Amino acid sequence: MVRHRYERLAALVNEVAWAENKRQVGRTVELMVSEGEGRKDAATHRLSGRAPDNRLVHFAWDPVVEEGRSPVSRPRPGDMVTVTLTYAAPHHLVADGPVLAVRRTRSGDAWAARRAAPVASGVTLGMPTLGVPAPLPDAPACR
Numbered sequence: 001m002v003r004h005r006y007e008r009l010a011a012l013v014n015e016v017a018w019a020e021n022k023r024q025v026g027r028t029v030e031l032m033v034s035e036g037e038g039r040k041d042a043a044t045h046r047l048s049g050r051a052p053d054n055r056l057v058h059f060a061w062d063p064v065v066e067e068g069r070s071p072v073s074r075p076r077p078g079d080m081v082t083v084t085l086t087y088a089a090p091h092h093l094v095a096d097g098p099v100l101a102v103r104r105t106r107s108g109d110a111w112a113a114r115r116a117a118p119v120a121s122g123v124t125l126g127m128p129t130l131g132v133p134a135p136l137p138d139a140p141a142c143r
Contacts, residue, residue, distance in 0.1 A: 014090045021055070021088035028084045028100065031057050035077035035111070047074075049081060051093075059083045059095040075099075078107025 031049030038048040038058050046058045059081065061074060075081050080103040083095035 018088065018090040021090065021093055024055070024093055025085050025088050028082060029057070030080050030082045030103075031059065033075045033077050033079050033081060033108075046094075056092040057083070057085065057095055058092060059099065060097070061099060075102050076104075076108035077111045078109075079103060079105050 029051045031051055033047055033049045036048075037050075037056060038044075038046060040046075041048055041058065044058070045060065047061050048056060048058050051057055081099050082101040082103075083099055084097050085093050086096045087094035
C-alpha cells in the first residue's frame with residue numbers, strides 16, 4: 001500500500017516537473033557551465049550547465065566561426081553561456097541550437113588554473129618530509 005502511494009506521488013511529481021519544463025522551451029537563458037553533469041555528454045557532443053533556477057540543461061557546442069570574427073574556445077566549467085531551450089524532459093532541458101554568447105568568468109579561470117597546476121603526489125596533510133630540510137632564506141641584516 002505504501003509503495004503504491006509512493007509510485008503515484010513520484011508519477012505526479014514527474015508530470016508536474018515535465019509540464020513546467022515544457023513551459024521553458026523557447027526561452028533564452030544564461031547557464032553556468034558545469035563539469036561532469038551529463039552522463040551522455042561525450043556521446044551526444046554536448047556540454048551541461050545549470051540555469052539560474054538550478055535546472056540542468058544540456059547544450060550543443062559547435063564552435064562555428066562567423067565571417068570576420070575570431071573563433072571562440074570551448075567554454076570552461078564556471079563560464080557562462082547563453083542558449084535558447086529547444087526540448088524538455090521531466091528532469092532536464094536541452095538547447096540544441098547555437099550558443100548565442102560565451103562569457104568568461106573568474107570561476108572558469110580558477111578551473112583552468114587548477115587543471116594546469118601540477119598534481120601533488122600522495123596525501124601531504126601538512127606532514128614534514130623525510131630527508132634534509134630545505135635551506136632557509138637569508139635573514140635581513142640588522143642595523
